[in-house]
Amino acid sequence: MYLEIVSPEATLFSGEVTSVAVPGVNGDFEMLNNHAPIVSLLKEGVVKISGNIELAEVVQDKFTKGEKDTTLLKINSGTIEMKDNKVIVLAD
Secondary structure (H helix, E strand, O other): OEEEOOOOEEEEEEEEOEEEEEEEOOOEEEEEEEOOOEEEEEOEEEEEEOOOOOOOHHHHHHHOOOOOEHHHHHEOOOOEEEEEEEEEEEEE
């Protein structure tokens, strides 16, 4: 599936991923390929991106590496939309 993470300053990441887990206001949840359409608010926490991703050098300091092929991004709040195997995260 395709993931795009956008902050007020810039697009932090866009590319193919295996899965993405986010801190929803009603609890953490994870989306895989062919997930049902969803729109949700996000709370402070960590976005966990699974897959072999490459980050632009200018945004690498915003991300940390997790276990195996997991990349982490700390957010304060945001919104997520999943539709037709495209995930858009508007992160603050």
